[in-house]
Amino acid sequence: MDLPDPSDALLTMSAVGKSFYGVPVLSDVDLDLRPGEVHAVVGENGAGKSTLMKIASGVYQPDAGELRIGGAATVLHSPRAAQAAGVGIIHQEFNLLPERTVAENVFLGREPLRRGLVDRRAIRERTADLLAAIGEESVRPTDRVRELGIAQQQVVEIVKALSLDARILIMDEPTAALADHEVELLYSLVRRLQERGIGILYVSHRLAEVFDLSDRITVLKDGRRVVTLNTSDATPEALVRHMVGRDLAAYYPPKTAATGPALLTLTGAGNARLRDVDLELRAGEVLGVGGLQGSGRSALARALFGADGFRTGQLTLAGKPLRVRSPRQAVRAGIAYVTEDRKGEGLVLNQSVLDNALLAKRAATPRWFGGAGRATSVRDLLAAVEVHAAGLDQEVRYLSGGNQQKVVLARWLAMAPRVLLFDEPTRGIDVGAKAAIHELIRDLAEKGAAVLMISSELPELLGMSDRIVVLRDGAIAGELPGDASEEAVLSLATGTPHEVPA
Template identity: 85%
Template sequence: MDSPEPPDALLAMHDVGKSFYGVSVLSNVDIDVYPGEVHAVVGENGAGKSTLMKIASGVHQPDSGSLRIAGEPVVLHNPREAQAAGVGIIHQEFNLLPERTVAENVFLGREPTRRGLVDRRAMRARTAELLASVGAETVRPTDRVGQLGVAQQQVVEIVKALSLDARILIMDEPTAALADHEVELLYALVRRLQARGIGILYVSHRLAEVFDLSSRITVLKDGRRVVTVDTADATPEALVRHMVGRELASYYPPKAGAPGAALVTLAGAGNGRLRPIDLELRSGEVLGVGGLQGSGRSALARALFGVESFTAGQMTLDGKPVRPRSPRQAVRAGIAYVTEDRKGEGLALSQSVLDNALLASRAATPRWFGGGARTTSVRALLAAVEVHAAGVDQEVRYLSGGNQQKVVLARWLAMAPRVLLFDEPTRGIDVGAKAAIHELIRDLADKGAAVLMISSELPELLGMSDRIVVMRDGALAGELPGDASEEAVLSLATGTPHEVPA
């Protein structure tokens, strides 16, 4: 008996090439996705993933090659044509109107009408059907989008795409802004979409979820397809080798030995977001901070940096009482803060690489004081942390995520801080750049700085931390050694019991 013919690919891209201003960003790329398949696309920043996805969704047109949808050749001149052909894209940064309801966002510009008026009842009913089809029980058609959580807003984006009869979904870093417990909701949603026969192109830097969800993985490097493999036949180590073109002996640098004395001490420190906290941050160590989103992790870093100051208890630095009431005071005390919102809070996107790297030192000291020497020093630091840019005058918005983060690091290194607070330091950064950031963080600790690092990625938290504290409901839930298990961290984060193996 003959085996059945395989189904046509929902989307097939063949020999695709694209250049901008004479610079090739994609060359001879082949990729396809089948009904009910999750096909992951991985690679470093600059590998060509975003350009490939924009071609598939009609934002860009290829210079060479061809596209087929369900076996039929297509030319997509714009996103509207891609939507009409059944291609939907879920961007990392959502495209929703926060003041409008879920139903109004889903049918924006396509509202059903009756006798010349918007038929709101029909719009809400159809939205309810779509929400039910993906199991979104916590979202209602009448909810205002701005009041929804990040995971719920992502559901709205997906339902919006499904309302256009999408057969192919492109998901670009879908978990970048999600907390750990929200990622499970996304997993369930992806599996429901698969069961409906929808093909998914899944772009992510997080290898764990790539292995959890995908059936095939394509690696891009320097605009070319390096390999496409069945997920069952792949290993993280092999993927990393394909992505960066070299072996990574370890994802994380060796940990330090015994830490030094306590640089920062908190005794009963709290504010409106934090309950009384007792904590020591020691020189020469990386103190990891775990917990679910909203547990108080970021609030702790912001309080230490004077953004939302402690209003109770005591904070000491080198044994002397200190309570920064503004970031400027914190910087002058030798404290640096790398925020989780790199683009919104960490960078002036329209300014140059050099101006961004000088922001902290200019704020802490008069502009006229040592300006020339300071600029020379910062230029050297940018080179030392290996920022790849067209030049220091290039606008920082055009850099990759990893290089943007290195600019932020160079800014604080110029201040020679003794205490560094990192909030999600590698979020949205490719594996090669992550390794470089990890090395920089460990090097700072090895040179005697006290480092506090918040991370939602448990492998990163465990791989980088000499000691771990876990927060829950604005308080410290407990402390663990750096070699603790993921289960132990989650147990403290969620307040559920954890049995330690005998």
């Protein structure tokens, strides 16, 4: 699209700086947002993205620099002041009341009154007008939020911001919680917002959507602006170099050619979500699992871990039949599971880093656990995987996504598992932390573990896997070598024919 003149910027941030307890987190950052553009802000965790967005939305006030909205110097003393100035923010974790209707959530705390009572008809009509203005037909004002999908709840948050006459919209990791089929709804919504002249600051770790949606990209590193590029002039390789200082080719560690014998096998396995699964997982390999959302990928990992066990078929581990009826049995058999829902299922957020890393040992061996030596070994593992925290007594919720994932990994490494099940191991993690997780996964395989890795990101699936199995409708649709093409994976996932180039 043709961008308006920079002098017409909706938002200008000049030489912005911010420190906490004397430690600078932002230094001399410049950023501007123009009407009708999507300006992506990218960088590793800790680069300063969140702090910059909180300054733009009035949560923090800068220690240095200036904000201008619509050309006028502005001081945003609070989020309410930012809303009044036309700034709305859509957080990664939504702030909606599930038992209220869409209309009630949109006007929560600002309900129009009629004869001293809430005018419910008015809020329904106003909400309907807002939904119509952005061309959204999948959400109705009378729908209860708990009945909506994640993408539709995101629509509600956006409509709530628009009800405040937001001209500037900040989206923080907007697709992190979305299923694959929901992402297109967000894409179309973003484009409709652009058509209305709304400027969008778009924070994301997913480079594919950054290139799909944005007009310009600003890279932050160590609290400073490295570069601002027109998206049409940028490449993923160049962006990664700006963010982490190395090429995209270094994203994935070299694959190990030598694999051992089959360590885990499934024959005719099934349950309510899976049917007739035959699978072989070998020592020393990373077996990738692809497929569309709902194809049975996560169901396979959960069944192997005993969370939703198999009802039919046979599972063998190291040549011996094994019946896993619970996660505790799986752990004792040497099977570890890194869930895709890191915050909801993988961690106890209000407990310390050390306590989270000790969870598996305490659960699997409650009678004899408790020795100082075992706690020390876990401390060593946390250091080995390079968890960055203020201390091991820090609550894990305050860590970045990448460091939280490393805590989960340290927990399972302490159990010396033979089989590791990874479900979306790098979801919501910045590119630098992704590379570290990839190195850890490959290192585990090289040491003889059998790794099963589920990923929705095709570059990751192809870059990490020695072999790939693809699921469709709860069954294995086919197997591919690790150097297969994205088209071949999608062909099996969707059931459409794929011609191999001559």
